[in-house]
Amino acid sequence: MNGGPERAVARVDLGAVERNCARLAGLLREGSRLCVVVKANGYGHGAVPCARAALRGGAAWLAVATADEAAELRAAGIDARVLVMGALTRADLDVALDADSDVVAWTQDFVDWVDRPARLHVKLDSGMGRLGTADADEARSLCERIAADDRLDLAGLMTHFATADEVGDAHFGAQLGRFAAFAGAMRGAYGGDLVVHAANSAGAFRDPEAHFDMVRCGVAVYGLDPFQEDPEERGLEPALTLESYVAAVKRFETGMSAGYGRTWRATEPTWVGVLPIGYGDGWRRSLSNNARVLVRGRPRPLVGTVSMDNVTVDLGPETDVRPGDRAVLIGRQGGERILCEEVAGRLGTINYEVTCGLTQRVRREHQEA
Numbered sequence: 599m600n601g602g603p604e605r606a607v608a609r610v611d612l613g614a615v616e617r618n619c620a621r622l623a624g625l626l627r628e629g630s631r632l633c634v635v636v637k638a639n640g641y642g643h644g645a646v647p648c649a650r651a652a653l654r655g656g657a658a659w660l661a662v663a664t665a666d667e668a669a670e671l672r673a674a675g676i677d678a679r680v681l682v683m684g685a686l687t688r689a690d691l692d693v694a695l696d697a698d699s700d701v702v703a704w705t706q707d708f709v710d711w712v713d714r715p716a717r718l719h720v721k722l723d724s725g726m727g728r729l730g731t732a733d734a735d736e737a738r739s740l741c742e743r744i745a746a747d748d749r750l751d752l753a754g755l756m757t758h759f760a761t762a763d764e765v766g767d768a769h770f771g772a773q774l775g776r777f778a779a780f781a782g783a784m785r786g787a788y789g790g791d792l793v794v795h796a797a798n799s800a801g802a803f804r805d806p807e808a809h810f811d812m813v814r815c816g817v818a819v820y821g822l823d824p825f826q827e828d829p830e831e832r833g834l835e836p837a838l839t840l841e842s843y844v845a846a847v848k849r850f851e852t853g854m855s856a857g858y859g860r861t862w863r864a865t866e867p868t869w870v871g872v873l874p875i876g877y878g879d880g881w882r883r884s885l886s887n888n889a890r891v892l893v894r895g896r897p898r899p900l901v902g903t904v905s906m907d908n909v910t911v912d913l914g915p916e917t918d919v920r921p922g923d924r925a926v927l928i929g930r931q932g933g934e935r936i937l938c939e940e941v942a943g944r945l946g947t948i949n950y951e952v953t954c955g956l957t958q959r960v961r962r963e964h965q966e967a
């Protein structure tokens with residue numbers, strides 16, 4: 599890189615990731631540890647560099663969704679405990695165990711597949727209605743079966759909340775009660791080495807009762823707000839900046855249109871900037887006529903249809919913007935900022951999907967603390 603403008607780059611501040619982890623670790627009840635979730639390429643931020651930053655920031659464990667994601671961490675030389683949280687095929691299970699990961703069990707059939715020493719976490723579906731067994735007796739007999747097998751280590755008990763981010767909702771408390779009863783009984787039976795874990799980022803902020811021995815935080819680690827509010831109000835620093843540049847500046851007379859379908863027309867003479875980034879980069883088409891972009895420290899409305907490789911912004915009737923100027927689509931420039939939560943709100947989705955949706959065509963640049 600020559601330090602000049604770039605077509606599409608996601609700059610990830612690893613110092614922010616590290617500080618967010620320290621913030622989360624500091625929030626936890628005595629005795630509870632931080633497991634940092636780096637699935638889906640670290641929510642689009644880059645799994646390996648973010649995992650390293652998280653471990654520097656105080657994470658004790660890492661978690662991923664798939665076996666391949668665990669293998670990627672090991673291939674990079676990361677030797678922390680790794681939990682693979684997702685459903686595994688028989689082939690996936692081999693990959694996960696080859697990567698020396700802990701895996702999650704909720705059926706007898708799955709436990710039957712395990713043909714070598716392994717660390718298993720039994721998952722109770724306390725009300726998420728997804729993975730895990732909803733039958734507490736089944737979960738108990740799985741624990742019994744694993745504990746009785748010399749090759750197997752009953753390493754943990756887990757559940758996952760459906761509504762941790764919906765403050766005031768009663769389902770969270772109901773799930774917590776069901777899981778706490780199960781975990782208490784199992785701890786009594788199998789001793790204190792079990793790692794009991796339930797909370798995601800929202801759960802970690804919401805209720806210390808949900809911290810148990812470990813919390814599994816993803817979104818907050820990246821400085822994204824689990825409640826879709828302003829992350830800085832919760833002491834979190836957004837780690838990702840999405841940048842492009844102004845490739846062309848052109849004069850528009852009244853009535854001229856920008857982009858496919860002519861969905862925007864100049865209502866007065868103005869200048870339009872063209873940025874070479876589009877839905878091929880994950881800057882979604884639903885942001886057509888529905889986003890802001892920072893150029894020269896000021897917000898500019900995105901006008902016209904987002905295409906695969908380009909977007910257009912209205913620079914106003916008089917402009918000092920020049921080709922080559924940097925454009926920030928997510929992040930800070932000058933005194934202004936555009937939060938990922940704002941983009942998500944415009945799209946009718948959540949911040950998670952915005953960063954996960956940035957495609958491979960966007961170069962990731964990791965800035966060390």
Ligand SMILES: *Cc1c(COP(=O)(O)O)cnc(C)c1O
Pocket residue numbers: 635637683758797798799800814815816817818824
């Ligand atoms: C993704 C995931 C998490 C992390 O959730 P965040 O809301 O990103 O903190 C925790 N637990 C499980 C089972 C998950 O799938």
